[in-house]
Amino acid sequence: MQSTLVLEIFIGVAGLAIVLMLWLANYRSSDPIPQADVSATGYAIRRYWLWTTLIVAVAVFAFTVPQFPYQKAKADANARHYPVVAQQYSFSMPSTLPLNTPIVFDVTSKDVNHGFGIYGPNDKIFSQVQAMPDYVNHLAVTFTVPGHYTVRCLEYCGIAHAAMQGGFDVK
Amino acid sequence: MSQTNIADTSAGKRVMWTYMLTGLGIFFLMVLVGIAMRAAQAGWIGIDPGTFYSLLSLHGIGMITAMAIAGLGILWYFVSRYTPLNQGVAFLAYGFFLAGVASVIISVIPGHYGALWTALYPLPFTGTYWPNWATGAWLIGNSLVMIGFMIWCAQILGALLARFGGVRGILAIDYVFKNREFTQSGKEPPPPEMFAAAITAIDGFIGGTAGLLVVVALIVHWIDPSVAIDPLWAKNLIYQFGHTFANLTMYMAVAGVYVGLPMCTKRAYHTSIPLAIAWWGTLTFVIIAYFHHLYMDFAQLQFVQYVGEISSYLAAIPVVVVTVFGGVMLVHRSGMKWSVGSMFLFAGMIGWVVGGLGAVLDATIPINIELHNTLWVPAHFHTYLLEGVLLFIMGWAFVNLEQRAGSASSLLTRWLIGTGMFGGGALFLLPFYIAGADGVPRRYATEPTPGPYYAGVATVGAAILLLGFLLAIIEAVRLARSKNTSVAA
Ligand code: HEM
Ligand SMILES: [Cu+2]
Numbered sequence: 290m291q292s293t294l295v296l297e298i299f300i301g302v303a304g305l306a307i308v309l310m311l312w313l314a315n316y317r318s319s320d321p322i323p324q325a326d327v328s329a330t331g332y333a334i335r336r337y338w339l340w341t342t343l344i345v346a347v348a349v350f351a352f353t354v355p356q357f358p359y360q361k362a363k364a365d366a367n368a369r370h371y372p373v374v375a376q377q378y379s380f381s382m383p384s385t386l387p388l389n390t391p392i393v394f395d396v397t398s399k400d401v402n403h404g405f406g407i408y409g410p411n412d413k414i415f416s417q418v419q420a421m422p423d424y425v426n427h428l429a430v431t432f433t434v435p436g437h438y439t440v441r442c443l444e445y446c447g448i449a450h451a452a453m454q455g456g457f458d459v460k
Numbered sequence: 461m462s463q464t465n466i467a468d469t470s471a472g473k474r475v476m477w478t479y480m481l482t483g484l485g486i487f488f489l490m491v492l493v494g495i496a497m498r499a500a501q502a503g504w505i506g507i508d509p510g511t512f513y514s515l516l517s518l519h520g521i522g523m524i525t526a527m528a529i530a531g532l533g534i535l536w537y538f539v540s541r542y543t544p545l546n547q548g549v550a551f552l553a554y555g556f557f558l559a560g561v562a563s564v565i566i567s568v569i570p571g572h573y574g575a576l577w578t579a580l581y582p583l584p585f586t587g588t589y590w591p592n593w594a595t596g597a598w599l600i601g602n603s604l605v606m607i608g609f610m611i612w613c614a615q616i617l618g619a620l621l622a623r624f625g626g627v628r629g630i631l632a633i634d635y636v637f638k639n640r641e642f643t644q645s646g647k648e649p650p651p652p653e654m655f656a657a658a659i660t661a662i663d664g665f666i667g668g669t670a671g672l673l674v675v676v677a678l679i680v681h682w683i684d685p686s687v688a689i690d691p692l693w694a695k696n697l698i699y700q701f702g703h704t705f706a707n708l709t710m711y712m713a714v715a716g717v718y719v720g721l722p723m724c725t726k727r728a729y730h731t732s733i734p735l736a737i738a739w740w741g742t743l744t745f746v747i748i749a750y751f752h753h754l755y756m757d758f759a760q761l762q763f764v765q766y767v768g769e770i771s772s773y774l775a776a777i778p779v780v781v782v783t784v785f786g787g788v789m790l791v792h793r794s795g796m797k798w799s800v801g802s803m804f805l806f807a808g809m810i811g812w813v814v815g816g817l818g819a820v821l822d823a824t825i826p827i828n829i830e831l832h833n834t835l836w837v838p839a840h841f842h843t844y845l846l847e848g849v850l851l852f853i854m855g856w857a858f859v860n861l862e863q864r865a866g867s868a869s870s871l872l873t874r875w876l877i878g879t880g881m882f883g884g885g886a887l888f889l890l891p892f893y894i895a896g897a898d899g900v901p902r903r904y905a906t907e908p909t910p911g912p913y914y915a916g917v918a919t920v921g922a923a924i925l926l927l928g929f930l931l932a933i934i935e936a937v938r939l940a941r942s943k944n945t946s947v948a949a
Binding site for chain 2: 293295298300313317321322328331347356360400401404406412414421422442443450
């Protein structure tokens with residue numbers, strides 16, 4: 290998913306909801322009718338409206354399940370594994386990584402929780418996973434765009450959290 | 461069980477106003493902290509990272525606690541209208557809240573604690589820049605707030621079960637499954653605000669238990685560092701409490717809509733079958749929706765990730781859809797006159813929908829990969845807290861004041877307050893969303909570009925919002941002082 294698209298969806302749907310709600314509140318507001326009249330129509334609409342939103346929610350869930358990142362690391366047995374170790378306040382990881390090759394990052398931490406946030410050459414988030422001590426998180430990716438990738442810590446880890454950065458080149 | 465035998469008690473009102481004013485007072489102080497942080501992120505004022513994270517810790521727990529105290533006071537009053545409640549218990553809980561807040565303030569201001577309100581073990585012990593006692597004061601302060609909350613939950617749950625006929629009665633089980641028999645026998649389901657109270661009490665008790673469990677473990681580790689804690693276990697419990705507590709503030713405050721909007725529209729907000737079922741959804745799923753905080757922990761049991769997405773949807777969507785639909789139906793062609801109270805209650809529903817939409821998008825795992833721990837997270841929760849929870853609380857307060865005064869505010873006053881609270885709010889919130897979608901991380905004392913630019917815009921927005929808030933407070937004081945000119949309400 291592109292996060293700019295998400296932002297557009299958000300602004301679009303939110304805008305629509307705001308306009309609709311304000312319109313319903315102000316529509317012929319100086320010409321009141323009994324509550325029973327509103328309810329009669331309202332309850333009929335609500336039945337569809339409730340079911341529609343629930344069906345949309347379940348459909349979105351079903352649609353997104355195949356895109357969950359959790360199985361991907363196991364899916365490709367031939368993927369190359371690279372260790373990433375986070376520590377207050379730096380990452381130890383390879384400095385160059387191959388293009389168009391399935392890769393699995395084995396991410397962990399030596400001290401507290403950190404976040405392994407990969408930003409692409411366009412400086413947008415490419416992917417991320419948590420770095421938790423005592424656990425290894427396997428993040429599968431394939432880089433299709435060459436260039437310099439920045440890594441930023443995406444979990445609060447202490448005073449220099451905002452300065453905890455690293456990077457690697459993909460070629 | 462009819463809605464007509466509602467008994468207003470002075471005890472109920474006393475507890476409500478005490479809680480509500482305390483909550484709003486803490487809110488005001490925490491807004492100042494918030495504006496300072498946003499201005500620092502803009503680069504307009506200098507705050508060193510250590511102080512920034514101390515302030516962020518204070519702001520996080522302080523704000524959530526402020527909203528919770530206010531919401532709990534309102535619910536306590538609503539419940540007291542149906543069944544007598546011992547106000548001593550409410551003030552005992554209140555004492556715990558105040559003691560907790562005091563302990564937190566001591567840990568943060570002189571102590572410089574800075575591991576945030578959802579400290580993830582091995583924080584707040586590793587790489588600290590504050591003395592060990594501050595960690596203890598923080599943990600003890602947190603546990604006091606949790607205990608206060610659980611006292612409230614226990615009291616209200618006990619009262620509701622006794623008054624409405626046990627679990628079956630308060631959850632309206634017979635009303636839903638045996639509707640015909642139920643209504644034919646002349647019974648009525650509990651009014652909507654009692655669902656809010658029941659769900660808060662039940663889920664709050666569960667959340668408080670989880671929170672106490674992990675905080676006690678942390679306190680044990682604080683006393684004896686050789687006791688190790690599993691970081692994944694701790695993270696689950698911290699967020700079980702943190703998410704539940706923060707989310708429940710909405711379910712507390714929305715009771716103000718169920719009771720306040722009917723007062724504005726002179727119509728009745730009835731319990732319906734969809735409303736009851738929607739609340740069952742919240743009851744069941746709000747305690748497990750927190751799994752979305754661990755989406756990026758791939759080591760977490762995988763099944764739980766799936767549950768996380770669907771329960772995030774089902775905790776929020778039905779109750780928003782049903783409540784807001786009902787609220788809009790109430791207002792639609794009711795001939796309601798806009799006042800600050802009705803404007804806040806209605807705008808709060810809009811904020812709830814908008815913030816909820818932001819939340820539901822982020823709770824979708826493929827989207828979360830790009831938004832997890834970016835500014836999108838504070839974007840959505842500030843929306844529903846500032847433009848939802850806060851407006852419900854203030855809206856309810858205004859409806860009361862307006863009714864007592866027998867008058868409303870002038871059009872100009874409403875416009876000024878509205879522009880401040882909603883216009884300033886939008887200007888404060890939109891930069892969070894835009895920067896978040898752009899990948900700017902949350903909880904950064906110094907943000908990468910374009911973060912500082914948006915932080916500047918947001919600071920202006922927050923300052924305007926603060927002006928609107930202060931204006932509303934002045935107007936509230938004016939209403940509170942004005943004599944009732946109409947017949948006693
Ligand atoms: C005008 C009012 C407010 C301002 C200016 C403000 C400002 C901020 C800022 C700048 C942050 C840090 C964002 C980041 O970089 O991660 C923040 C975080 C937060 N705020 Fe607010 N805020 C306001 C209102 C509220 C309200 C009403 C609540 C809740 C009821 C709230 C609860 C929180 C929480 C829970 C956090 C996250 C703390 C953490 O990351 O641990 N804020 N706020
Ligand atoms: Cu970090």
